[in-house]
Amino acid sequence: MSLSDNADPKVASSTPHARPAAPGAAGSPKPGPRRRRRVLTGVLAALAVLVTVAAAGGLVWQISAVAAPRTGTLTTPEAYPPAEPAPVLASSNADATVPDLASVLPNLLADSRLNGSTSASFADALTGDVLYEQEGTTPLAPASSMKVVTAVAALEHLGAEYRIPTTVVEGPTEDSVVLVAGGDVTLTVDGEGYYDEYAEGASLQELADLVLEARGGTAPNTVYLDTSAFTDNPKAEGVPAEDLVYMTAPMAPIMVDGGRKDNTAKYAEHYTDPAQAAADQFAELLGGATVAAGTAEAGAAELATVYSAPMAALVDSFILTSDNLLSDAVALQTALVVEGAMTWAAMSTVHLATLASLGVDNTGLVFYDGSGLSPTNRMTANAFTALLLGAASSSSSSVFESLPVAGYSGTLDDRFGTAEAGKGVVRAKTGTLSGVSSLTGTLTTADGRQLVxxxxxxxxxxxxxxxETALDEISTAVAQCGC
Structure with a gap:
C-alpha cells in the first residue's frame, strides 16, 4: 500500500467535430488568462527563484521568501521600512567548492536503518558530474519519486499551459447529448472541490449551463457518457486491488474531485465507477436526465467545452501532495497526445522515450503507472539524477519549483524533525510504499554548491x-558536510 505519498474561459461553440483539439494544438481554442496561470519557459518562479545559466550548461538556483509584514494602519515608507525577507531556501553559488562526497557518504549510507537494498546518486547541478553513487544502476521500486518522471514527461510534451478538455456534443436524437470524457479528473460539481487550492479547474455546473445555453434553454432527456478515450484496465499492473479504495480510484477519463466521495480528504473513499458518478452528477445538473453509455458520432456538433487548470498547476498539485490519481491521469493524458492511446503501455513508451531524449540510460527501467503506486515499477538512482540534470536545461525545468521544500511545503512539511539543518536546504519528492522509501530532488551545500x-x-x-528519517538525515548531512 502506498502511504506517500487559471483561467475562467470555458469555450462554447457549434463547430462540427466529435472531439475538440487539445489546447495549444492547431485549430484549438486559445486558453485565456487564468487567475493562477503562469507562463513557464525554463525560469523557475516559485518562492522568488533566480536562475543562473552557467557556462557548462547547468543551473544554479537562489531562492528566498519575499513576503512583507502587514499592519492594520497606513504608514509612510520612511516610518515603516521593509524588513529583510527571511530565507526559505538556501542560496547557491556557482563558484562554490565541489564537495568531496566520497569522504562522507559511505558511512552515511551504511546506516543500520537502511538494512535492505539502497541505491543512491549525487550529482553536481552545474557540471553534471556524478559526485558519488552507490548501486546507482540497480533498478529498484521508486514509489512516489516516480511522479517526477510523469511531471517531466508532461511538461516536455504538453507544455506548462496545456489544459485537459471535457466536451459535450449533440446526441443521436434531439433530446440527447453526449458527454465526451477527455481525461480530466479534477472537475468539481459547482466550483468548490478537492483540487481548488492547487489546481482550480472547471465545474460540471458551468458545463451544464453552457449546454443549456447552446440548446436554447431546453434540457436533454438523455446524457450519453462517452469514455472511449480510455479502454485499458482501470488498475495498473502491480497495484493492489485494495489500493483502489483509498489510495487512488479505478482509472477513468472523467471524474469529479479525483473520484473521491469526500472532497475534503486526500485519502477519502473513492467511487468504484468514478466516470458514472460524474455523469450522474452532470445529468442531475441538467434537470435529472437519464444516463446511458454511448459514443459521440463523427461530426457531431460541439455544444460546450470546459478545461482543466494548466498543466503547470496540475504538476504542482500531484508533486506537492503526492496525488496518485492525478499523476496517473496526467501520465495517461501525455500518452494520449503523444502516442494517440490512453493506455498504460503507451504511457510507458512515452516515459521511456522522454528519459532517453534527456540522456538517461534506460537499462532495467520498468514503468507500469505514472504515480509509483505499483511496486513493480523499476527506476535507478542514476536515472533520477540524470533525469533532473536533463530537465534543468529543457522545457521541463519548472519541475524544480514543484518539489516540496523540507520543513515548509507538500509532503516534506512535517519531515526533517531530526534534521533541522536540512529545512529550507533540501527540496525533494518523497516516496513511500510498504518496504520502499525514496527521496529525489536537489539540495544546496553549506558552501553554496547545488546538487541533485x-x-x-x-x-x-x-x-x-x-x-524516511534516515533519508532526511543523510541528505542534510551532505548539505552540511563542508567536505
Missing amino acids: FSILSNGATTGETAV
Missing part, C-alpha cells in the same frame, strides 16, 4: 518512519 540527488531504499525491515 536520489536515494532509493527497498526491503528495509526497520520500518518506514525510520527509513
Whole structure:
C-alpha cells in the first residue's frame, strides 16, 4: 500500500467535430488568462527563484521568501521600512567548492536503518558530474519519486499551459447529448472541490449551463457518457486491488474531485465507477436526465467545452501532495497526445522515450503507472539524477519549483524533525510504499554548491518512519558536510 505519498474561459461553440483539439494544438481554442496561470519557459518562479545559466550548461538556483509584514494602519515608507525577507531556501553559488562526497557518504549510507537494498546518486547541478553513487544502476521500486518522471514527461510534451478538455456534443436524437470524457479528473460539481487550492479547474455546473445555453434553454432527456478515450484496465499492473479504495480510484477519463466521495480528504473513499458518478452528477445538473453509455458520432456538433487548470498547476498539485490519481491521469493524458492511446503501455513508451531524449540510460527501467503506486515499477538512482540534470536545461525545468521544500511545503512539511539543518536546504519528492522509501530532488551545500540527488531504499525491515528519517538525515548531512 502506498502511504506517500487559471483561467475562467470555458469555450462554447457549434463547430462540427466529435472531439475538440487539445489546447495549444492547431485549430484549438486559445486558453485565456487564468487567475493562477503562469507562463513557464525554463525560469523557475516559485518562492522568488533566480536562475543562473552557467557556462557548462547547468543551473544554479537562489531562492528566498519575499513576503512583507502587514499592519492594520497606513504608514509612510520612511516610518515603516521593509524588513529583510527571511530565507526559505538556501542560496547557491556557482563558484562554490565541489564537495568531496566520497569522504562522507559511505558511512552515511551504511546506516543500520537502511538494512535492505539502497541505491543512491549525487550529482553536481552545474557540471553534471556524478559526485558519488552507490548501486546507482540497480533498478529498484521508486514509489512516489516516480511522479517526477510523469511531471517531466508532461511538461516536455504538453507544455506548462496545456489544459485537459471535457466536451459535450449533440446526441443521436434531439433530446440527447453526449458527454465526451477527455481525461480530466479534477472537475468539481459547482466550483468548490478537492483540487481548488492547487489546481482550480472547471465545474460540471458551468458545463451544464453552457449546454443549456447552446440548446436554447431546453434540457436533454438523455446524457450519453462517452469514455472511449480510455479502454485499458482501470488498475495498473502491480497495484493492489485494495489500493483502489483509498489510495487512488479505478482509472477513468472523467471524474469529479479525483473520484473521491469526500472532497475534503486526500485519502477519502473513492467511487468504484468514478466516470458514472460524474455523469450522474452532470445529468442531475441538467434537470435529472437519464444516463446511458454511448459514443459521440463523427461530426457531431460541439455544444460546450470546459478545461482543466494548466498543466503547470496540475504538476504542482500531484508533486506537492503526492496525488496518485492525478499523476496517473496526467501520465495517461501525455500518452494520449503523444502516442494517440490512453493506455498504460503507451504511457510507458512515452516515459521511456522522454528519459532517453534527456540522456538517461534506460537499462532495467520498468514503468507500469505514472504515480509509483505499483511496486513493480523499476527506476535507478542514476536515472533520477540524470533525469533532473536533463530537465534543468529543457522545457521541463519548472519541475524544480514543484518539489516540496523540507520543513515548509507538500509532503516534506512535517519531515526533517531530526534534521533541522536540512529545512529550507533540501527540496525533494518523497516516496513511500510498504518496504520502499525514496527521496529525489536537489539540495544546496553549506558552501553554496547545488546538487541533485536520489536515494532509493527497498526491503528495509526497520520500518518506514525510520527509513524516511534516515533519508532526511543523510541528505542534510551532505548539505552540511563542508567536505
